[in-house]
Amino acid sequence: MTIPDYPAQESLPSIPFEDSNVRVAVRARPLIEKEVVDKCQECVSYSADGREVVLGKDRRFTFDHVFCPTTAQEEVYRVCVKPLVESCVAGYNATVIAYGQTGSGKTHTMGSATNPVSGEEDLGILPRAIRQLYESIEERKHEAQFDVREFCVNLQFVKCCFVEIYNEEIKDLLHPDTPSKSISIREDANGDIILAGVKDEAVFTYEDMMRCLEQGSAFRTTGSTLMNQLSSRSHAIFTMNIEQQSLQTLNGHEIISAKFHLVDLAGSERAKRTGAVGMRFKESVTINCGLLALGNVISALGDERKRGQHVPYRESKLTRILQDSLGGNSKTCMIACISTADVNFEETLNTLKYANRARNIQNKPIINRDAHSVQLNQLRSEVKVLFPLLWLDDTDNN
Numbered sequence: 343m344t345i346p347d348y349p350a351q352e353s354l355p356s357i358p359f360e361d362s363n364v365r366v367a368v369r370a371r372p373l374i375e376k377e378v379v380d381k382c383q384e385c386v387s388y389s390a391d392g393r394e395v396v397l398g399k400d401r402r403f404t405f406d407h408v409f410c411p412t413t414a415q416e417e418v419y420r421v422c423v424k425p426l427v428e429s430c431v432a433g434y435n436a437t438v439i440a441y442g443q444t445g446s447g448k449t450h451t452m453g454s455a456t457n458p459v460s461g462e463e464d465l466g467i468l469p470r471a472i473r474q475l476y477e478s479i480e481e482r483k484h485e486a487q488f489d490v491r492e493f494c495v496n497l498q499f500v501k502c503c504f505v506e507i508y509n510e511e512i513k514d515l516l517h518p519d520t521p522s523k524s525i526s527i528r529e530d531a532n533g534d535i536i537l538a539g540v541k542d543e544a545v546f547t548y549e550d551m552m553r554c555l556e557q558g559s560a561f562r563t564t565g566s567t568l569m570n571q572l573s574s575r576s577h578a579i580f581t582m583n584i585e586q587q588s589l590q591t592l593n594g595h596e597i598i599s600a601k602f603h604l605v606d607l608a609g610s611e612r613a614k615r616t617g618a619v620g621m622r623f624k625e626s627v628t629i630n631c632g633l634l635a636l637g638n639v640i641s642a643l644g645d646e647r648k649r650g651q652h653v654p655y656r657e658s659k660l661t662r663i664l665q666d667s668l669g670g671n672s673k674t675c676m677i678a679c680i681s682t683a684d685v686n687f688e689e690t691l692n693t694l695k696y697a698n699r700a701r702n703i704q705n706k707p708i709i710n711r712d713a714h715s716v717q718l719n720q721l722r723s724e725v726k727v728l729f730p731l732l733w734l735d736d737t738d739n740n
C-alpha cells in the first residue's frame with residue numbers, strides 16, 4: 343500500500359460563525375487495521391486550501407473545512423468548536439452534530455466513547471468543550487471582579503443533561519431509572535424545545551461535568567457489528583445549559599442563557615454489510631429512519647425551491663429535539679465523518695451529498711436575554727430619564 347501525501351493544513355483559521363449559515367466540515371479518518379489487512383486503497387484526496395474533497399477521480403465537493411486523515415483532534419476542535427463555546431458564553435445557543443456512516447469516526451471525533459482515551463492528544467470534542475467552558479467562566483468571573491467602571495458581579499449556573507434516542511425512545515443517561523414513557527418533547531412559552539421529564543444535573547466544576555459525561559457514556563447503548571466492534575446503536579445528545587447573571591449597580595441586572603447540544607449520531611448502515619440480524623437489525627432500521635427524517639428536514643431547509651414550505655420536524659424524535667439547531671435559534675456546525683477506504687465509496691458519496699445539502703441552511707441565532715431582566719432594565723433607563731425632569735418640575739413649582 344502506498345502512503346498518500348496529505349496537504350499541510352496547520353495554519354487554517356477557525357470557522358467564522360458570524361453569519362447565520364449552518365457550517366459543515368468533513369473529517370476523513372485513516373484506514374483502520376481491518377482495512378489495511380484487506381488491502382483497501384484510499385479513494386479520497388484533498389485540496390491544499392482545506393476546503394475541497396475529491397472522491398475517486400472527479401466527485402468534487404466544497405465545504406467550510408475538510409480535514410485529512412492526519413489532522414489531530416486538537417485541530418478539529420480549534421477550527422470547528424472553539425468559536426462555538428465562545429459564542430455560548432456570550433449567550434448564543436450552539437450545536438455540533440457528528441454525522442456519517444457506521445465506523446467513520448463520529449464517536450472518536452466527539453469524544454463520547456466509554457473507553458478512556460490514551461492521552462491528551464486523543465481527547466475528543468466533548469471533554470475539550472467542557473474544559474474551555476469552565477476556563478471561560480473563570481475568566482469572566484475574574485474580569486467582573488476587577489471591573490473598575492462600576493461594581494459588577496457575574497454569577498454563572500451550569501447544568502447538563504445527557505440523553506440517547508434508542509429505537510425511537512428517549513433515555514435519560516444520567517438517570518437511567520427514569521422510564522422513557524415519562525419523557526416528552528415540548529415547546530416552552532418562548533418556542534424553545536425542552537425535554538420534559540429529563541433531569542438536569544447542576545454542575546459546579548469541570549470534574550463534575552466530566553463525571554456526567556463518563557457516567558452517561560457508560561450507559562449508552564453500543565453493540566458489535568461486522569463494520570465496528572463498538573458501534574453506537576443510538577443517537578446521543580449531551581447538552582450544557584449556561585445561565586449568567588450580571589449584577590451592576592449602574593446598568594441594572596442582566597440575565598443571559600445559552601444551551602450547547604453536542605450530538606453523536608448513530609451511523610448510517612446497510613444491514614447487508616454490518617451483518618445486522620435480530621435486535622441489531624431492528625436497531626439498524628430505526629437508526630436509518632431517524633437519519634432519513636433528519637435528511638428530509640435538511641432538504642426542506644436547504645433546498646431553495648422548498649423555502650417557506652412545511653419542515654417535517656415531527657417525523658422523528660431526533661429532528662424534533664434538533665428543531666432549534668437546524669433552521670432555528672442556534673449557531674450550528676455539522677462534522678461529516680467519512681472513511682477513505684475504497685470499499686466504502688458509496689457510503690462516503692452519500693455522506694458528502696447529505697452534508698452538502700446542510701450547507702444551505704440558514705439559522706437565526708440571537709443572544710438569549712431573559713425577558714424580565716430586559717423589561718426591568720428598560721424601566722430603569724426610563725426612570726433615569728424621568729427622575730431629573732420630576733426634580734426640575736418640583737423646583738419650578740416651589
Ligand SMILES: Nc1ncnc2c1ncn2[C@@H]1O[C@H](COP(=O)(O)OP(=O)(O)OP(=O)(O)O)[C@@H](O)[C@H]1O
Pocket residue numbers: 370371372374411442443444445446447448449450451570572573574575607608609610679
Ligand atoms: N481520526 C481517526 N484517527 C484514528 N482512528 C480513528 C479516527 N476516527 C475513527 N477512528 C477509529 O475507527 C474506529 C471507528 O470509529 P468510531 O467508533 O468513532 O466510529 P463511529 O462513526 O462512531 O461508528 P458507529 O456509527 O458505528 O458508532 C475506531 O476504532 C476509532 O478509534
